[in-house]
Amino acid sequence: MIGNDIVDLAYSRQQSNWQRKGWIDKIFTTDEQLQIRASTQPERLVWLMWSMKESAYKIYNRMTRERSYSPKKFVCRVVTISDTAATGYVLCLERCFSTKSVLTTGFLHTVASSTADFDVINISIKKRAKDCRFLRRSFSLLKDQTGIPYLLDPMTGNKLTVSLSHHGSYEAIIFVRE
Amino acid sequence: MEEQIIDRLREIIMPYAKDQNALNCLSRNSDFINDLKINSANLVDIILDVEEAFNIEIDNEAMEQMLSVGAAVDIINRKLASQ
Numbered sequence: 001m002i003g004n005d006i007v008d009l010a011y012s013r014q015q016s017n018w019q020r021k022g023w024i025d026k027i028f029t030t031d032e033q034l035q036i037r038a039s040t041q042p043e044r045l046v047w048l049m050w051s052m053k054e055s056a057y058k059i060y061n062r063m064t065r066e067r068s069y070s071p072k073k074f075v076c077r078v079v080t081i082s083d084t085a086a087t088g089y090v091l092c093l094e095r096c097f098s099t100k101s102v103l104t105t106g107f108l109h110t111v112a113s114s115t116a117d118f119d120v121i122n123i124s125i126k127k128r129a130k131d132c133r134f135l136r137r138s139f140s141l142l143k144d145q146t147g148i149p150y151l152l153d154p155m156t157g158n159k160l161t162v163s164l165s166h167h168g169s170y171e172a173i174i175f176v177r178e
Numbered sequence: 179m180e181e182q183i184i185d186r187l188r189e190i191i192m193p194y195a196k197d198q199n200a201l202n203c204l205s206r207n208s209d210f211i212n213d214l215k216i217n218s219a220n221l222v223d224i225i226l227d228v229e230e231a232f233n234i235e236i237d238n239e240a241m242e243q244m245l246s247v248g249a250a251v252d253i254i255n256r257k258l259a260s261q
Contacts, residue, residue: 012219015217015219015220016217016219016220016223017223020223020226021226022226022229023222023223023226026222026225026226026241027222050219054218067245068242068243068245069218069221069241069242069243069244069245070238070241070242071222072238147212167217
């Protein structure tokens with residue numbers, strides 16, 4: 001299974017004040033908070049770990065069909081990080097999901113996978129414009145009874161696992177290639 | 179009492195809600211993310227605002243349930259009653 005999350009960094013600065021008293025305490029574990037405090041780029045680490053938690057939550061939600069708002073239960077480990085990319089994993093109860101992130105000055109995007117097979121995942125990221133339906137021309141984007149989206153290939157009738165994320169002016173769609 | 183809490187919640191939610199109609203029609207059933215289109219990162223702000231407005235502490239367990247107006251009202255009532 002897959003999940004993804006995109007953060008528009010300019011938009012996050014308008015919409016969220018991560019330095020607000022109590023904000024970090026509600027979202028990050030003690031260990032994550034120590035890493036943020038020790039970082040030379042705390043804002044980047046905040047949103048990197050936030051997107052890791054969100055993308056892992058999307059898988060967890062699909063697996064269990066349970067909704068909750070419990071970001072501290074999704075424990076992030078950043079394994080590698082450079083100016084443009086990061087890898088890591090997220091632990092949630094007995095489960096573990098691998099993550100792969102792309103970092104730019106405009107956005108930060110994380111893909112989480114329950115198999116760590118990132119090569120089969122197709123990623124499209126677009127600045128949202130009037131025409132943001134770039135993928136839906138050939139595939140139909142549908143949702144099942146529980147609100148979980150999938151792509152329907154009109155040629156074969158196959159259902160493809162898809163994960164959507166939008167934030168500010170960015171939209172990301174990832175799906176598993178057949 | 180419940181209506182007063184919902185009115186107070188409406189004020190708190192207003193700056194974060196992206197769906198004006200859902201905000202106008204706010205009820206126990208309103209879902210913060212699916213109906214009001216609140217960004218999940220802003221749910222933390224709502225929780226912090228609720229803590230300040232009602233002078234209560236919302237612990238991790240309570241926060242897990244904070245997905246709808248009804249859940250928020252129940253949590254606020256419970257916390258106020260235990261004070």
